[in-house]
Amino acid sequence: MEELINNLNNWSLFKLFGGVGVFLSAAIIFISKLLNERIIQKWKEDSNLRLEELRGLINKNNAVVSNLTQQIGQNFQKILDKRIEVTELFWDRILKMKSSIPPVVHLCYQILLDEELNNKSLDNTGSRFGSQIAKLSINDLTDKLTKYSDDIDKFRPFISEQLWVLMYAYQGFIGRTVYLLLDGYKNGEIKNWKEDSGIKQIVNTVLTEDELQYILNLKVYAYDSMLQLIENKILNELKRLISNEDLTQNSLTELKRINQILEQKTQGT
Numbered sequence: 001m002e003e004l005i006n007n008l009n010n011w012s013l014f015k016l017f018g019g020v021g022v023f024l025s026a027a028i029i030f031i032s033k034l035l036n037e038r039i040i041q042k043w044k045e046d047s048n049l050r051l052e053e054l055r056g057l058i059n060k061n062n063a064v065v066s067n068l069t070q071q072i073g074q075n076f077q078k079i080l081d082k083r084i085e086v087t088e089l090f091w092d093r094i095l096k097m098k099s100s101i102p103p104v105v106h107l108c109y110q111i112l113l114d115e116e117l118n119n120k121s122l123d124n125t126g127s128r129f130g131s132q133i134a135k136l137s138i139n140d141l142t143d144k145l146t147k148y149s150d151d152i153d154k155f156r157p158f159i160s161e162q163l164w165v166l167m168y169a170y171q172g173f174i175g176r177t178v179y180l181l182l183d184g185y186k187n188g189e190i191k192n193w194k195e196d197s198g199i200k201q202i203v204n205t206v207l208t209e210d211e212l213q214y215i216l217n218l219k220v221y222a223y224d225s226m227l228q229l230i231e232n233k234i235l236n237e238l239k240r241l242i243s244n245e246d247l248t249q250n251s252l253t254e255l256k257r258i259n260q261i262l263e264q265k266t267q268g269t
Helices: 002-007 010-099 103-111 129-134 138-153 161-187 197-203 209-216 222-242 251-268
Strands: none
Touching: 010 138, 010 161, 010 222, 103 129, 103 161, 103 222, 129 161, 138 161, 161 197, 161 222, 209 222
C-alpha cells in the first residue's frame, strides 16, 4: 500500500482527484436537477390545487350572485306588480274625490264668471242654483273626502311622498272651494276662490308661481283647469312610480307642506 502511495505522482493524484471532482460535480448537478424538478412539480401541484380552489370559489360566488340576482328580479317584479295595483286604486280614489264635488257647485264654478258668482246670480229663478246649494251639507262632502283619503292611507308604503302631497293638495283644493261657495251663499257673500289665501297656500305646495298665475288669470274654466293641472301632475307621478324611478324627497319638508294644507283645511271648517 505504501508502495502504491509512493508511486503516485502529482499527475496521478490530479487525475484521481480530478475524476472524483467530475463525479461529484455530475452528482451535484444531477441531484440539483432532480431537486429542481421535484420543486417545480410540487409548485405546479400546489398551483393547480390553488387554481382549482379558486375556480370552485368563483363558481360558488357566481352561483350566489346568480341566485341573488334572480331573487332581486323576483322581488322587484312583486313590488312592481303591487305598485301597478296600488296605482289603479289610487287613481280610482282621486276620481272619486272629484266626483264628490256636488254637481251644482262644479257647474257654478264652470260656467259663471268671477263677477257672476254671487247670491243674486245664484238666486235667479231661471237657474235655481241657490236652492240647490242651500240643500247641500259641507259635512257630507268632508265625510266623503276623508273616507277616500283614509283609503289612500293604506297605499302609503307603495307611493312616493310627492304623490302623497299631490293627493292632499287635490283634496284640500276641492274641500276648500266647495266650502267657500256653500258657506258664502249661506252668509250672503260668496268669496272668490282665486282670492282666498287658504287656496293659494294649498296649491303653492304643488304648483309653480307661473302655473298658479296662469290659472288665476283665466276668465273661464279656471276651476276645471286647476283640477286638471293637479291631476296631470298626479298622473305623471304615477307613471314615474311604476317605472321605478327613485324620487329623493326631504321628509321634513313634505311634512311641513302637508301640515300647511291641513292647517288651511282646519281654518275653513
